[in-house]
């Protein structure tokens with residue numbers, strides 16, 4: 117049976133897509149020195165070191181861990197090593213949506229942890245407020261805008277879902293006229309606006325400013341220094357690097373999608389590639405043609421969804437929808453520059469905003485998302501409690517990384533806290549099976565999700581079975 121059409125199946129002039137993508141350079145717009153300014157650099161480690169805490173990984177998770185560890189233990193020696201450069205990976209390439217949700221959205225949280233969902237929501241809002249407070253305390257210049265999140269329905273069944281979500285306190289329902297008064301797309305049927313649970317940030321600025329705050333707090337940061345091995349050493353841990361061993365009393369692994377140094381943790385996540393475009397800065401007239409005066413973050417509501425927002429200089433960042441898993445679960449730069457994905461999402465941009473047919477894209481890029489089967493972080497301890505790790509943020513790690521850092525520090529302290537008592541923290545997800553099963557399962561899930569999007573949201577037997585098992589695939 118042929119599925120129904122969705123708005124994103126409408127035909128778009130292929131010449132328009134080619135012309136619009138022609139100026140797009142490959143690389144994250146946020147990390148472009150013309151956008152972000154000078155890129156900071158930190159030295160390589162040059163020999164053996166010892167410290168109280170070693171953090172491995174220079175993205176948000178590692179940097180929040182180091183910063184909060186310095187706050188908790190002002191006298192401690194803390195080092196952070198980064199294999200490449202600070203923020204080059206997901207933390208410098210994401211959409212910059214800082215959502216309060218720690219569970220990749222309310223639906224996922226409610227269905228997995230109904231008994232502690234209210235607590236998870238409260239901890240998520242506290243984390244978002246705490247992040248805003250940290251940004252003010254350390255005077256981080258990160259283009260923070262607490263403009264809220266506007267979900268938009270482009271299919272009738274999605275609009276019905278918004279009505280229900282609004283009734284349950286998930287935001288304010290906007291009818292077609294109201295949502296189009298906010299952001300004007302002919303594809304919108306309804307909206308759901310959550311005013312206070314999402315902020316926008318310049319992602320690369322956030323990671324650079326976190327590094328600055330860490331350095332100001334005495335954290336020693338080393339770039340181009342990869343951790344290659346881990347082994348217990350007396351009462352601590354010995355971490356091998358190409359240039360010498362680092363001996364640390366405690367270690368936090370904040371290595372996200374990259375192969376975990378704790379081998380047994382590797383089966384729990386897979387890299388999923390997400391593709392993003394950014395436009396040139398919009399002119400006043402172009403901006404007027406779509407409204408968007410309140411600058412909310414926007415996302416449409418399909419299983420396969422787009423997320424989009426304005427930057428400080430009024431570019432539109434447009435990403436998502438075409439999340440790709442590649443056989444073999446490897447993080448590989450060759451998966452990033454995928455013309456079919458960029459063409460597909462560029463077409464969806466012009467379907468959404470036909471009034472912007474004269475807008476061109478300035479940047480195209482992709483990044484690997486660390487996806488697990490429950491779509492939100494999982495933690496663990498290794499090396500007799502001396503090594504903590506966290507993985508699996510899936511597509512919502514900008515805010516959650518700060519919470520995750522606090523959990524890692526709590527776990528290493530060994531004293532129970534409200535955070536470490538959470539079932540979400542104590543329980544691990546089911547792992548992905550090895551290849552070829554991982555690939556077969558993920559492709560079947562993607563196919564079924566696409567069918568659901570094309571069939572008024574109806575989930576087939578395969579998806580319903582996964583739902584019952586608490587398994588899934590998301591970006």
Ligand SMILES: Cc1cc2nc3c(=O)[nH]c(=O)nc-3n(C[C@H](O)[C@H](O)[C@H](O)COP(=O)(O)OP(=O)(O)OC[C@H]3O[C@@H](n4cnc5c(N)ncnc54)[C@H](O)[C@@H]3O)c2cc1C
Nearest residue numbers: 173175176177199207210211212213343372483512513514
């Ligand atoms: C395209 C895209 C869009 C996204 N959009 C959003 C969004 O809008 N909102 C949201 O909440 N989330 C979003 N995410 C997810 C979010 O970006 C990530 O969850 C978050 O950045 C994870 O931070 P991290 O510090 O854990 O990982 P990373 O930023 O990946 O940092 C991990 C670091 O560890 C280093 N490393 C790995 N192994 C070693 C080693 N052995 N030795 C030394 N260093 C090592 C890596 O080089 C890397 O720099 C998006 C992700 C992508 C890819």
